[in-house]
Amino acid sequence: MNxxxxxxxxxxxxxxxxxxxxxxxxxxxxxxxxxxTLTNAIKTGRIxxxxxxxxxxxxxxxxxxxxIARALNCVGPDGKGGPTxxxxxxxxxxxxxxxxxxxxxxxxxxASRTGVDDIRDLIEGVQYRPVRARYKVYIIDEVHMxxxxxxxxxxxxxxxxxxxxxxxxxxxxxxxxxxxxLSRCQRFDLRRLDxxxxxxxxxxxxxxxxxxxxxxxxxxxxxxxxxxxRDGLSLLDRAIAESDPKAEISAEQVxxxxxxxxxxxxxxxxxxVMKGAVAEALALARDLYRAGADPLTLVQDLLEVTHGITRLxxxxxxxxADLSASxxxxxxPLAEKLSVPVLSRAWQILLKGVSEVQLAPQxxxxxxxxxxxxxxxxxxxxxxxxVARLESERAxxxxxxxxxxxxxxxxxxxxxxxxxxSTSRSRATWP
Numbered sequence: 001m002n003x004x005x006x007x008x009x010x011x012x013x014x015x016x017x018x019x020x021x022x023x024x025x026x027x028x029x030x031x032x033x034x035x036x037t038l039t040n041a042i043k044t045g046r047i048x049x050x051x052x053x054x055x056x057x058x059x060x061x062x063x064x065x066x067x068i069a070r071a072l073n074c075v076g077p078d079g080k081g082g083p084t085x086x087x088x089x090x091x092x093x094x095x096x097x098x099x100x101x102x103x104x105x106x107x108x109x110x111a112s113r114t115g116v117d118d119i120r121d122l123i124e125g126v127q128y129r130p131v132r133a134r135y136k137v138y139i140i141d142e143v144h145m146x147x148x149x150x151x152x153x154x155x156x157x158x159x160x161x162x163x164x165x166x167x168x169x170x171x172x173x174x175x176x177x178x179x180x181x182l183s184r185c186q187r188f189d190l191r192r193l194d195x196x197x198x199x200x201x202x203x204x205x206x207x208x209x210x211x212x213x214x215x216x217x218x219x220x221x222x223x224x225x226x227x228x229x230r231d232g233l234s235l236l237d238r239a240i241a242e243s244d245p246k247a248e249i250s251a252e253q254v255x256x257x258x259x260x261x262x263x264x265x266x267x268x269x270x271x272x273v274m275k276g277a278v279a280e281a282l283a284l285a286r287d288l289y290r291a292g293a294d295p296l297t298l299v300q301d302l303l304e305v306t307h308g309i310t311r312l313x314x315x316x317x318x319x320x321a322d323l324s325a326s327x328x329x330x331x332x333p334l335a336e337k338l339s340v341p342v343l344s345r346a347w348q349i350l351l352k353g354v355s356e357v358q359l360a361p362q363x364x365x366x367x368x369x370x371x372x373x374x375x376x377x378x379x380x381x382x383x384x385x386x387v388a389r390l391e392s393e394r395a396x397x398x399x400x401x402x403x404x405x406x407x408x409x410x411x412x413x414x415x416x417x418x419x420x421x422s423t424s425r426s427r428a429t430w431p
Contacts, residue, residue: 017233020205021063023098025071025085028060029201029229030193037188039085042071047083048186050158050167052143054174055190058230061170062107062141064190068168069105069137070097083134093133104133111142116149123157126165135166143169144176151178158184192227195219201229202236211240216251224258259294266301267330269371270309273302274338274346278375282368295363296354299370303350309335310343341382349374 022028025035041047051068053061067087074087074094087094096102108122122138130136140146146154158167158181169185171177193201199215199222206213213236221239225232235258242257243249255262261269265288272281288298311318312328313335353370360366381389 015234016205016209016237017058017230020208020233022060022067023070023089024087025067028064028067030197031060031064031190034064034188034190035085038068038071042083042085047072047166049161049165050169050185052169052171052174052177052182052185052187053190054171054187056192056226056228057172058225058228058232059190059192060229061172061190062139064188065139065141065168065170066097066105068166069102069135069139070094072135072137072166073097073102073104073133075134102133104130104136105139106137107139107141109141110145114145114147114150116147116153119146119150119153123153126157126162129162129164134164136164137166137168139168139170141170142172143181144171144173148178151181155180155184193229194227195222198222198225198227198229198232202232205233206236206240209240211236211243211245211249212247213239213249214251217249217254220251220254220258220260224260256292259292259297261288261291261293261298261301263301263327264330266298266305267327267334269298270302270305271334273371273375274334274342274378276375276379278372281371281375285364285367285371289364289367295367296357298367299350299353299357303347303354305331306343306347306350309338310340310347313338313340313343339382341384342378345377345382346374349377 025038028035051065053064055061070087070089070093071085072083074084075081075091076084076088077090079091081088081091089095089098093102097105100107106122106125108118126136126138128136161167167185169177169181174182199218202221203213203215203218206218217239221232221235224235239249239254239257243253254260265284269281269284269288272284285298289295308327309331312331316335349370353366353374356370357363357366
């Protein structure tokens with residue numbers, strides 16, 4: 001057979017987010033509280049009739065719902081087992097649920113089926129016993145998208161469901177779910193993964209894929225994923241696809257892929273802006289733009305730098321743990337020089353600048369105007385400093401008036417007293 005042009009059937013490629021989807025509770029990353037609660041519930045037989053899973057996108061809500069369905073319906077390799085926290089993965093129920101073709105595990109996307117008629121169809125099916133499994137499990141994804149009438153139609157069944165029915169709801173917008181529904185469910189908050197956990201997880205998967213990737217590049221992917229496992233795996237998949245299979249994926253490649261600026265260059269830009277060096281700041285911004293940095297991402301990086309320096313100033317030990325040694329060495333002098341009011345003002349200006357850059361027809365022009373504004377207000381006194389100066393001047397003027405009055409004789413009566421001198425000063429004479 002010709003090796004260059006194989007004639008055999010090629011297996012379709014599966015993206016990393018699907019290929020490494022957890023199939024047991026032990027494979028869930030960073031969800032210890034959920035696993036512990038469900039373990040105790042299954043061991044003691046105190047299994048709730050309805051669960052609601054909430055968390056950020058890509059954290060594993062639907063995956064966890066399918067694992068719950070497997071745990072409740074697993075019968076073991078011999079076909080005689082009961083609900084277990086460790087599904088066997090080989091029985092007919094485990095395999096069919098994993099392949100999304102089990103007749104008694106019904107998945108519904110509430111984003112596309114929001115009406116009351118869809119819920120009525122669901123309620124009609126609830127009264128029938130499972131065809132083959134132990135429990136009939138209804139998984140409703142993005143449950144917050146259901147209409148008000150649909151929620152109302154579901155309430156009675158959700159409060160008193162048949163013993164053979166379990167509900168598992170997943171949502172990213174828990175506040176949009178009526179409290180009457182939440183009160184009938186056992187709630188689990190799937191926590192966002194911190195960068196170290198996510199970086200370790202991505203490194204392990206990269207090793208399984210025989211992909212060489214630098215630790216700094218993994219850290220950049222974990223930071224960009226913002227706690228979402230699926231986002232992190234999608235970014236890792238893209239980084240592997242864009243690189244040479246024989247070469248190590250570097251931080252520079254990932255930074256170019258994401259449109260990020262080097263953290264050291266971002267700190268240089270922030271320092272130039274905060275000391276009022278407009279020309280230097282604009283030149284640095286242009287250099288970063290030519291190197292591929294996205295203007296919006298650059299503003300977001302400046303926001304993150306501002307936040308990090310503020311935390312370093314207020315809670316140094318906690319903040320230093322989130323920074324690399326080189327970043328901490330650069331950020332500590334800035335934290336010592338800049339006051340909290342100045343950092344807070346920079347945060348507010350940058351935060352407003354995010355929407356300006358997003359809406360501007362030329363994002364780079366908006367970024368430059370934002371940097372000019374920030375540079376020119378960086379050296380202005382804060383409101384607290386202005387008040388302190390006015391009080392100091394008022395106290396000095398009062399002491400001078402007392403000295404003059406004592407030297408010239410008795411003070412005049414209140415009716416004839418001259419008005420106090422003004423304490424206002426023009427900006428041109430401001431020290």
